[in-house]
Amino acid sequence: AIQMTQSPSSLSASVGDRVTITCRASLDIRDDLGWYQQKPGKAPKLLTYSTFSLQNGVPSRFSASGSGTDFTLTISSLRPEDFATYYCLQDYDYPWTFGQGTRVEIK
Amino acid sequence: QVQLQESGPGLLKPSETLSLICAVSGDSVSSGRYYWNWFRQPPGKGLEWVGHIFYSGTTNVNPSLKSRVTMSLDTSKNQYSLSLSSVTAADTAVYYCARVTISNDRNDYWGPGALVTVSS
Numbered sequence: 001a002i003q004m005t006q007s008p009s010s011l012s013a014s015v016g017d018r019v020t021i022t023c024r025a026s027l028d029i030r031d032d033l034g035w036y037q038q039k040p041g042k043a044p045k046l047l048t049y050s051t052f053s054l055q056n057g058v059p060s061r062f063s064a065s066g067s068g069t070d071f072t073l074t075i076s077s078l079r080p081e082d083f084a085t086y087y088c089l090q091d092y093d094y095p096w097t098f099g100q101g102t103r104v105e106i107k
Numbered sequence: 108q109v110q111l112q113e114s115g116p117g118l119l120k121p122s123e124t125l126s127l128i129c130a131v132s133g134d135s136v137s138s139g140r141y142y143w144n145w146f147r148q149p150p151g152k153g154l155e156w157v158g159h160i161f162y163s164g165t166t167n168v169n170p171s172l173k174s175r176v177t178m179s180l181d182t183s184k185n186q187y188s189l190s191l192s193s194v195t196a197a198d199t200a201v202y203y204c205a206r207v208t209i210s211n212d213r214n215d216y217w218g219p220g221a222l223v224t225v226s227s
Contacts, residue, residue, distance in 0.1 A: 032212065034212075036214075038154075045217070046213060087153065089154075095156055095169040095171070096169075098153055
């Protein structure tokens with residue numbers, strides 16, 4: 001199975017900060033990666049797909065990039081509602097696999 | 108508006124079979140534009156892909172669960188189901204269903220999740 005290594009596992013940031021989360025695949029997954037936001041007690045929410053495409057309704061402060069094995073999710077200016085856990089998911093090969101998650105906390 | 112809703116037993120004993128249903132509204136499970144996923148998340152842990160089913164009935168299942176998983180579609184009720192046999196405490200998790208767009212594998216609509224606890 002393709003391993004997705006996500007970093008950092010957690011971070012503390014302030015409202016207005018720029019935040020970057022990375023995901024590294026154990027082999028080339030082309031651009032078959034999505035990012036999800038999950039708040040406590042809620043289902044994950046799709047943020048981006050096919051590496052950089054923003055899902056309808058997701059604010060433009062979220063952006064994603066990368067290809068091959070290295071991918072990033074960036075929040076350009078953190079807002080209070082962005083404090084959550086973020087996961088990457090590769091759908092290049094079976095079994096689909098997630099990164100272990102990055103918890104974004106309030107500093 | 109597309110909505111998905113999981114339903115299931117809540118509490119099971121070890122060795123029993125877990126049966127979950129995902130009821131879909133606002134879309135058709137027999138649409139050729141989508142397929143239908145299952146995920147799970149043990150309490151306090153990360154997400155795991157369980158498997159998915161296409162409108163044709165073709166399935167793909169996580170090899171870690173493959174021998175215990177069955178999935179099916181019920182087009183008459185517009186729902187799909189997951190069956191997981193011989194459950195243990197390690198299967199305790201919130202189970203989510205999600206719609207996937209065939210063109211770009213977007214998991215764009217999710218159910219709220221159903222907690223399944225396995226305990227004797």
